[in-house]
């Protein structure tokens with residue numbers, strides 16, 4: 001068999017596997033894989049520096065399928081190239097990540113072939129895609145990571161990091177706003193190692209892109225500072241190769257390759273129509289398409305002889321050689337640069353570097369205190385100084401979020417080693433880039449005002465689904481920010497972040513709780529964190545008088561207690577904890593026994609055993625008052641039906657802080673009043 005015929009057979013295998021799997025599942029998207037099979041095949045076989053037998057080799061090229069609805073294309077590639085399964089503790093097993101049986105269980109319960117590709121669930125999937133625009137946005141984070149790692153860890157004679165990031169995307173991806181943010185910052189940073197391959201089939205779900213998407217995408221990307229290449233036919237392997245080569249040889253800026261394709265290629269009735277997008281082709285149409293491919297019409301899930309071998313001898317052999325050479329280089333590097341090698345080994349296992357916490361500050365008691373954003377800035381700098389792969393930035397709010405690393409410089413197009421990333425006013429892609437950096441094993445953070453968490457919620461959610469320890473920092477966390485008014489005052493954001501499964505929300509009460517919060521953040525391996533901080537000063541509590549801040553690790557702890565069983569428990573978070581303390585003092589003076597609980601994290605508290613939970617919130621005390629400058633939603637879980645909440649039930653208002661606290665009831669008198677009423681109610 002000639003080379004060309006076998007290549008075509010491999011491509012048609014990818015196509016027919018997708019058609020058969022979608023048909024068997026009675027659901028899925030056959031059309032894009034049918035069209036894109038040659039595009040992905042040529043890339044994997046000719047260019048991708050990837051070793052199926054070592055799929056977590058750190059310098060591998062990253063391949064992202066941003067149009068995640070075409071998941072069967074990726075599953076087919078992972079299957080045919082024999083990518084191995086990797087365990088949660090990073091062991092590569094002698095088992096394929098996707099077996100033939102797995103392909104046949106496409107979209108079924110517990111299978112490793114879910115509807116859209118999921119990182120952590122299926123080895124070989126580099127990021128979770130499906131929400132259009134996210135994959136390409138993650139790719140920018142990965143490309144930044146490759147450059148930063150190279151600038152930080154490569155040494156003369158040791159090129160440890162120079163990998164490329166390839167992302168396949170569709171019309172939908174490029175219609176999404178987040179992809180525009182991503183392309184804009186990638187162009188600004190002149191990322192030379194980033195290549196997006198755009199499946200320009202001029203079809204999306206509603207039909208022709210003439211209905212809603214008619215701009216000149218190429219011109220738009222040129223304006224962003226990208227190189228734009230064109231391939232007029234997705235089946236033209238030589239033209240594809242030429243474009244891939246141009247990307248690799250010319251560099252200097254990111255590359256967009258616009259590939260014209262026909263969705264559902266080969267299907268006589270559905271090719272080029274939206275009908276090939278999101279449903280099985282049907283038995284008759286599949287037969288007809290197979291006939292067009294020169295395929296046995298009745299064969300199902302057929303992998304002809306020679307196909308797997310072809311993947312082995314091209315992608316497999318090249319990848320294995322590159323990985324083996326890299327490992328040799330790394331072994332030598334380890335001898336000459338043992339400290340750096342140690343960092344890289346820990347990084348790859350998501351472990352902490354030696355001495356990471358040695359300068360974490362403790363803050364002296366101070367009644368006037370300091371904003372938690374301020375103390376967080378100090379703690380972050382102290383952490384990052386001894387934790388070399390902590391990096392990040394803000395969405396154009398550094399002076400406000402206090403997230404600048406003073407000892408490092410900005411990341412720049414010509415100098416990718418800076419640990420301060422200026423994301424610009426691009427909150428959404430900041431979240432997605434942070435995810436891309438976290439997927440590259442860096443401890444990345446992005447910061448903005450809590451109100452704008454809404455602008456990056458899709459990325460926060462995905463960091464939780466992917467179980468990556470992304471760090472999302474939010475300052476100006478309540479109506480307490482004052483005069484900027486209700487557009488800037490978060491109300492429902494805190495409860496809505498708490499609703500995201502797996503996300504740890506931390507709202508520390510004072511500077512020492514901030515230190516403890518960062519201690520917890522640093523130790524995360526598979527949970528993203530939202531760190532919620534004040535704009536305004538809060539007292540630094542006297543820890544000789546109150547319980548130590550290490551209680552933060554348990555999510556909630558008794559900060560100050562009454563003698564004997566309390567009449568009421570006041571539960572506060574963040575800036576409201578000191579208010580609870582003041583109220584408890586007043587209650588005490590009036591003969592009412594109050595306990596104060598600081599509850600920086602619901603999620604961490606929920607993970608504690610029953611005995612601990614009871615020790616903090618005993619069933620016997622039903623009079624409980626939660627105090628928090630946020631929508632009250634969800635607090636009944638902790639205060640119970642007899643409890644009450646001093647919180648927000650409306651949007652805020654533009655006014656000086658004092659007036660707002662008065663208006664919305666965040667005063668000692670109001671908390672005292674609420675406590676007494678709750679005690680009375682609980683007795684009924």
Ligand SMILES: Cc1ncc(C[n+]2csc(CCOP(=O)(O)OP(=O)(O)O)c2C)c(N)n1
Pocket residue numbers: 031032067069130131132133169170171172173201203204205263277
């Ligand atoms: C953010 C987001 N919005 C909507 C969808 C639902 N959706 C899935 S595919 C698709 C159309 C995508 O069109 P295109 O990228 O051109 O893919 P093609 O049909 O050409 O394969 C839509 C709207 C989604 N997955 N993500």
Ligand SMILES: [Mg+2]
Pocket residue numbers: 170171172199200201202203204
């Ligand atoms: Mg399309």
